[in-house]
Amino acid sequence: MDFSFTKKEEQFRQELRTWLEANLPDGWLQGEVQLDKESKEYELFLRDWQKKLYEGGWAAIAWPKQYGGRNATLMEEIVYQQEMVRVKAPPLINYVGLHMVAPTLMQIGTEEQKEKYIEKIITGEEVWCQGYSEPNAGSDVAAIQTTAVKDGDRWIINGQKVWTSFGHVADRCFLITRTNRLEKKHKGITVFLLDMHQPGVETRPIVSMDGQKDFNEVYLNDAIAYDAEIIGQVDEGWKVIIALLMHERTGIGGQVFTLEQQFNDLVALAKELNDDDEPLIKNPFIRKTMVDLYTRSRGSLLNYYRNLTKQLKNGHPGAESSMDKLLVSELTKELFAQAISMQGHHGVLWKENALMDRSYWQDNYLYSFGQTIGGGTSEIQKNTIAERILGLPKDMGR
Numbered sequence: 001m002d003f004s005f006t007k008k009e010e011q012f013r014q015e016l017r018t019w020l021e022a023n024l025p026d027g028w029l030q031g032e033v034q035l036d037k038e039s040k041e042y043e044l045f046l047r048d049w050q051k052k053l054y055e056g057g058w059a060a061i062a063w064p065k066q067y068g069g070r071n072a073t074l075m076e077e078i079v080y081q082q083e084m085v086r087v088k089a090p091p092l093i094n095y096v097g098l099h100m101v102a103p104t105l106m107q108i109g110t111e112e113q114k115e116k117y118i119e120k121i122i123t124g125e126e127v128w129c130q131g132y133s134e135p136n137a138g139s140d141v142a143a144i145q146t147t148a149v150k151d152g153d154r155w156i157i158n159g160q161k162v163w164t165s166f167g168h169v170a171d172r173c174f175l176i177t178r179t180n181r182l183e184k185k186h187k188g189i190t191v192f193l194l195d196m197h198q199p200g201v202e203t204r205p206i207v208s209m210d211g212q213k214d215f216n217e218v219y220l221n222d223a224i225a226y227d228a229e230i231i232g233q234v235d236e237g238w239k240v241i242i243a244l245l246m247h248e249r250t251g252i253g254g255q256v257f258t259l260e261q262q263f264n265d266l267v268a269l270a271k272e273l274n275d276d277d278e279p280l281i282k283n284p285f286i287r288k289t290m291v292d293l294y295t296r297s298r299g300s301l302l303n304y305y306r307n308l309t310k311q312l313k314n315g316h317p318g319a320e321s322s323m324d325k326l327l328v329s330e331l332t333k334e335l336f337a338q339a340i341s342m343q344g345h346h347g348v349l350w351k352e353n354a355l356m357d358r359s360y361w362q363d364n365y366l367y368s369f370g371q372t373i374g375g376g377t378s379e380i381q382k383n384t385i386a387e388r389i390l391g392l393p394k395d396m397g398r
């Protein structure tokens with residue numbers, strides 16, 4: 001693959017840069033926007049950012065124009081990722097809606113569903129969450145126990161979901177349920193586009209080890225959904241589940257650009273911190289670790305480009321995205337561990353006591369453990385690589 005960008009792609013980069021300069025929230029580039037992540041103010045700030053992106057035509061560039069996208073090429077998507085990472089743009093509150101639910105609706109949804117939901121996803125009017133995992137169904141998602149029972153044109157839903165990211169701010173949930181126990185495990189599953197604002201849905205926050213409440217337990221007690229809110233066919237939800245997961249995996253690959261930026265931040269940190277009056281970057285042991293991290297993160301980026309080339313030829317993502325997910329999440333964990341270690345005993349200080357960058361390193365170090373689990377654990381990615389890329393025998397547990 002040719003890694004250089006064409007004149008047209010560089011023009012695209014410039015257009016986005018100009019827009020970002022004019023539209024990033026005031027004080028963002030200077031690091032002056034410090035909001036409490038659990039506050040309503042932060043939620044409104046993120047909803048407003050999503051709306052701004054939409055109005056500027058930058059909310060979902062890969063989508064077809066008819067839905068508010070730009071029909072962007074994969075190369076333009078790379079440019080987009082690079083520029084967003086460069087300015088450390090605010091996160092997307094409707095990540096699940098934009099990158100997972102809407103592409104699945106475009107692929108499988110009815111015309112009524114497309115009309116009803118897609119515009120509200122891109123404008124940010126309706127934020128979505130993904131209700132897959134349950135206490136006994138994570139890696140083995142087909143083991144779900146949440147039931148949906150037919151009652152006229154309604155369905156009565158009971159059960160529990162767990163680790164539901166954005167559940168506390170979501171307006172709708174892409175919810176998987178069991179509708180038939182007589183069928184085989186992968187049959188008898190139905191997917192609903194559930195309204196989260198109803199008495200039968202209770203969301204309780206889970207506090208993760210970084211002190212954040214990003215994900216939730218969701219209790220469903222006689223929650224209601226209608227026939228029109230089923231995506232795909234009754235009892236045939238497995239195909240819908242896989243379609244959404246493919247879109248999720250493709251999105252995760254883009255984190256290679258964040259990793260590249262984080263490596264640059266690490267180098268800056270090693271220049272800033274001193275050991276015996278010498279910047280740490282001059283210490284041979286630190287240099288060796290940095291070279292190792294650089295080589296591997298650069299390798300991940302090149303591997304990502306190689307997988308992309310295959311995707312450009314085939315027109316769809318393959319099992320290779322598991323390699324991207326595995327490499328990036330594990331490397332991110334190592335990179336932040338190195339940053340904490342470089343801070344010595346100051347590394348254990350946190351929040352307002354933190355020595356460096358208002359706890360940026362500590363926050364991300366703690367968060368990095370979840371990244372190796374969410375979207376499929378590292379072990380599951382290794383199974384996929386072994387079976388689908390290396391052609392090894394199937395996991396004996398299945």
Ligand SMILES: Cc1cc2nc3c(=O)[nH]c(=O)nc-3n(C[C@H](O)[C@H](O)[C@H](O)COP(=O)(O)OP(=O)(O)OC[C@H]3O[C@@H](n4cnc5c(N)ncnc54)[C@H](O)[C@@H]3O)c2cc1C
Binds near residue numbers: 129140369377
């Ligand atoms: C940050 C974060 C965000 C998340 N967001 C969401 C969300 O929005 N919606 C949602 O539905 N879920 C979400 N999850 C849940 C996530 O998808 C599950 O945690 C994940 O799929 C693992 O499931 P589990 O926790 O039940 O672990 P288990 O499946 O019980 O696994 C436990 C351990 O056993 C290993 N293991 C299991 N099976 C095998 C096997 N066959 N071979 C080898 N090893 C195996 C696993 O790799 C793991 O190390 C999120 C999780 C995190 C951390």
